[in-house]
Amino acid sequence: MMQTEIAVLRFGLGARTGDLAAAGGDPRAWLMAQIEGAVPLAGNTPLAPSDRIFAELLAARDALEELKRESAAQRAPTDATAAAAFNPVRDAYLPHYRAQVLARAQSAALTTRPFAERLVHFWTNHFAVSADKGAVLGIAGTLENEAIRPHIGGRFVDLLTAVEQHPAMIAFLDNQYSVGKDSVLALLAARRGAGAGATEGKPKREFGINENLAREILELHTLGVNGGYTQTDVTNFAQIITGWSIGGGKGRLVGGTPGQFYFRDNLHEPGPKNFLGKIYHESGRRQGEAVLADLAVHPATAHFIATKLVRHFVADDPPPAAVERVARAFLKSGGDLSRVYAALVQAPEAWDADVRKFKTPEDFVFSTLRALGFSPQKPEEMVRAFELLGQRQYTPGSPAGWPDTSKSWDGSDALLRRVLWASRVAGRYEQGLDPADLAVSCLGAYARPETVTALRRASSASQGVALLLMSPEFQRR
Amino acid sequence: MHRSPMRTSRRRFLLGTAALAAGAALPDVLFAHTGGSARLVVVILRGALDGLAAVPPYADPAYAGLHRELAISAPGVADGALALDGTFGLHPSLTFLHERYLAGEVVVFNAVASPYRDRSHFDGQNVLENGLAKPIGSADGWLNRALAALSRSAGQPGERASGERAVAISQNVPLILRGDAPVISKSPQASPDVDEELLSRLADLYSKDDWFSARLSEAVQTGKLTEAGGSPAESPAMNPTTPGVPPATTPGTDRVSGAARMAATLMRSVGGPEVAVIEAGGWDTHANQGGAKGALAQRLTGLDKALRTLADELGPLWPQTAVLVVTEFGRTAAMNGTRGTDHGTGGCAFLAGGAVRGGRVIADWPGLSRAALLDNRDLRPTLDLRSLFKAVLDEHMRVDAKTLATRIFPDSSGARPLQGLIRA
Secondary structure: OOHHHHHHHHHOOOOOOOHHHHHOOOHHHHHHOOOOOOOOOOOOOOOOOHHHHHHHHHHHHHHHHHHHHHHHHHOOOOOHHHHHHOOHHHHHHHHHHHHHHHHHHHHHHHOOOHHHHHHHHHHHHHOOOOOOOHHHOOOHHHHHHHHHHHHOOOEHHHHHHHHHOOHHHHHHOOOOOOOOOOOHHHHHHHHHHHHHOOOOOOOOOOOOOOOHHHHHHHHHHOOOOOOOOOHHHHHHHHHHOOOEEEEOOOHHHOOOOEOOEEEOHHHOOOOOEEEOOEEEOOOOHHHHHHHHHHHOOOHHHHHHHHHHHHHHHOOOOOOHHHHHHHHHHHHHOOOEHHHHHHHHHHOHHHHOOOOOOEOOHHHHHHHHHHHHOOOOOOHHHHHHHHHHHOOOOOOOOOOOOOOOOHHHOOOHHHHHHHHHHHHHHHOOOOOOOOHHHHHHHHHHHHOOHHHHHHHHOOOOHHHHHHHHHHOHHHHEO | OOOHHHHHHHHHHHHHHHHHHHHOOOOHHHOOOOOOOOEEEEEEEOOOOOHHHHOOOOOOOOHHHHHHHHOOOOOOOOOOOEEOOOOOEEOOOOHHHHHHHHOOOEEEEEEEEOOOOOOOHHHHHHHHHHOOOOOOOOOOOHHHHHHHHHHHOOOOOOOOOOOOOEEEEOOOOOHHHOOOOOEEEEOOOOOOOOOHHHHHHHHHHOOOOHHHHHHHHHHHHHHHHHHHOOOHHHOHHHOOOOOOOOOOOOOOHHHHHHHHHHHHHHHHOOOOOOEEEEEEOOOOOOOOOOOOOOHHHHHHHHHHHHHHHHHHHHHHHHHHEEEEEEEOOOEEOOOOOOOOOOEOOOEEEEEEOOOEOOOEEEOOOOOOOOOOOEOOOEOOOOEEHHHHHHHHHHHHOOOOHHHHHHHHOOOOOOOOOOOOOEOO
């Protein structure tokens, strides 16, 4: 019962007209056919790659420095308000952020591979960066488009490595200037310091590591918080990935292409290192890659990823049998993601029509666009919609990503915001379909008779569409 | 020898405890605050505030060497700490908190932590909010369990037997307030103006779905509650400067003040909540934390401003209010390689308000010498935050001690409630 609806509404992003018919023959085959190969954006918004965006950021920073120098030289009285309004970094980044938000919404609205697109969203949230960190604003979306979309159906290790070496992740978790104590740079600086001494009034720069990226890779991207690592493992892993940085620095940090991953050998802590009971003898960048390769097939990683996938696709409290099935497929295939998804699709628990997930604001917006056949064209509109609904795109705030359980989204205030947005969107629905017929076309057998009756009795078409969007069956997937 | 300045505060702390153990024996009738009048605001700082910057232990000889350019100097020099007790100071951004400290309305805690000893934000916040000794095992929060207990004890005349006694200033209810006791959530942005007819038809549509109908009726009721209390959305501080622009570089300081104003407005309205929870993020300062000025200083300025707003807006309620400011854990004693600090253990907390018997620092200071640090890196906690939570719930909210020790904070026998934190 309702297998088609479950495939389209739960595994996919909600039905566009015709989706239910397309999936109707063999819902499982319809899903599995979608995950072959990379998942490019559907839609028509041109996007710049990270290196170009990053180059613009650096140019904007230089302009800002220049301006500061000038005003300092002129001793002009600084106008605080004008200074605050003038933010070349934000100005350089913001158009890119908006374009990425629009492109993402268009892709969700139009894609013919909604299961693959949902997986893109899942992994983006798993490998969360947050655009509310200034350095990340313009490149948060490029992590999704450059590191995640190409690797959706491939091996987990490739996905993992691409993400951890993406400039947005490195900048978000502060690894670009994490420096080994015995690195070339630190030793050079120490020698210089011993000779000439520190500059007057300015403390000598001390070099050291930053644990942030190492800890979150272990806790949030691979093993999970109870994955059996210790503080020493975190510290050692941070040493291992010293030098994982972004190209385009100055002075002693010169080198690499701005906005692309760059391994800075002179920041790297040399020598073999112990991590989770194993000695890694590789040198340079390969040492960190060897650790990622081991983490990517670790049983704790398999279990952690399986739990999150099942929570996302099945239920807030993931049924252990389904988790076990997916984790086993992960381990047995060495992290072959297409095998992992196949196990998920085969899990009987995923096809229980009585267990449903409450949609996140993202789910709600994307399924609405699909149901109404809208393809958004104005970036402002999408940005504002997500602001209103409490899920500003690419800004989960924390590296743990957005929560994936209903109790994090089901506040009464949040519900009222959905009503408000639904009524606004419904007001613009002009495609002749009667709301009751629309309900059947986008919900199939999910639509309850009483809902259909209520929609027939609505006092206007737009009120009927708003009621449809806010109906319990549309709010769940 | 370097511990001598610390000894004063240790002794003071012990003395305080002894004096108040006696006070606790006084009959209840002498206490001004019966259950119905006390107000409690909990401010959760998500991301782990650096307690060694917010409450600098400038007299500890190891402090400046470890915290380096992030350290706050002793009081009396430019950009130095605001003086507290000769050992600890406050970050120079915390001017309002300092003013209230001098007025005897703030207790400053240092070297405190929840029972959680690992360094994950998310598990740390779970423990901070669930009231257990471990991150999983409870779907509800300690503050909600306390409210449920208060409702069960069916209390004082004139007090509401049911209805929401707490509000979360948030779109969704945070863990600390989740549970059986009814609570509302409200976020400080323009209150949506939704067509009444649509709402009533939705109510019909939801009539067979308890889950949706409960939320809708709550939403409609709280919408009215906000209007009755005046529209906080009118404040310019709460309107985003440019619509559609994520606050990429702004520290969100005004957002916290907006939340504080909204909490106060709701609490002052007739029949309004007694308890409010406010959240503030952005404390995870791994890089370029800054010292007396800089990124963290801006955040602290925002926090200080929010506390001032809260006090101003609560107005006549301030004398019966306690404000608890807490974070999931502290940060490393030493500066890291990127002029920031990594996840640590022991940190600071504040208890402020007209109901608070303040003007004191409570810190059984373990010191920052290499031998004293936890795992060679973190400030070692010497006080369990649950001792503080229990004290506030006991003395201020009048939750009975047995319920506190069993239902609200299970497995917390090691964390005995502090005493004498609230004015008699």
